[in-house]
Amino acid sequence: MTYLDDLAAAKSTGRAWSCFCGADNPPHYDACHDCQAPSWTCAACGTVNPQRGSGCTECGNAMPAEALGAPEEGYELTHQEWAALQVGPRRVGGRYRVGTHGPEYTVLDIDHGPRQEWPSWQITVRWSEDNQVTTHCTGWDSQRDTVVAQPPADITIVSIGRLHDGAEGEHADILQRATIALDLRAHFRDPHVRADLRQLTAHDQVVRDTVMDTPGVREVLAATALQVQGYLTGPTAAPITVVTQCAGGRHRAAATAMALRAVVAGDVEQAAAYGLADSAKTFADRDLVVELVHRDLDKDVVER
Structure with missing residues (x-):
């Protein structure tokens, strides 16, 4: 099912959650479809909320379910997580x-x-x-x-599928405007070839794991993070645009864009889920504004 199908089903049962950026999301999405801000589940009532909220939209509780450990261990919300909520x-x-x-x-x-x-x-x-x-x-x-x-982004990361290059839209010419462009098509196996992954997208954990476990992907992203750091160190301040490319835009480009966004945003915990915690530590104290755009993630599968 596509994002729109999932969202329609969620709205019909009143289970969709709304992010601060204005996007609505199905309850099983662990990050916003539009801006990739993670969600959190209320420990009191189970409502899914955008992570940056200071209280549950349903009951006002401020404790996320994922912060609860075993009863004998008590709460496990770190200061960083608590401060982010505030x-x-x-x-x-x-x-x-x-x-x-x-x-x-x-x-x-x-x-x-x-x-x-x-x-x-x-x-x-x-x-x-x-x-x-x-x-x-x-x-x-x-x-x-x-x-x-909101202030303009310091870094914009755009994932695209080259099979959709002929489509019109705001990001149709994004490659011409890219500061850094990663082409993942020739060197990294396309999850599209697996029938069990073909209809899934980078919103699904199994797709993200498959892409990130491909030999060489983490090294390429770590090197890209170093490139970004180099551009940020330059004497002239200017926005940076990073484009990740694959064939359809649903798997490799989207998953690596999500991982890179966690790194350059300095979100060490989220980057650790992609095996890139060390790269993210370099950006942890920079407070960069990072925007993530998926140009083709929700488009139909291209049969090939």
């Missing part, structure tokens, strides 16, 4: 509003901590009404707060 979707340079009609502010700095002194994390903002700058530790409230404008 910060929510806010980024430096972004504009946000307290409530639907409340005051608007621009984020100047985010200190995720942990800090020796209280508070253990903090955010510095400039209020639009009086231009006053304040520092506080008020968590993002997904039931009340709203995003006005």
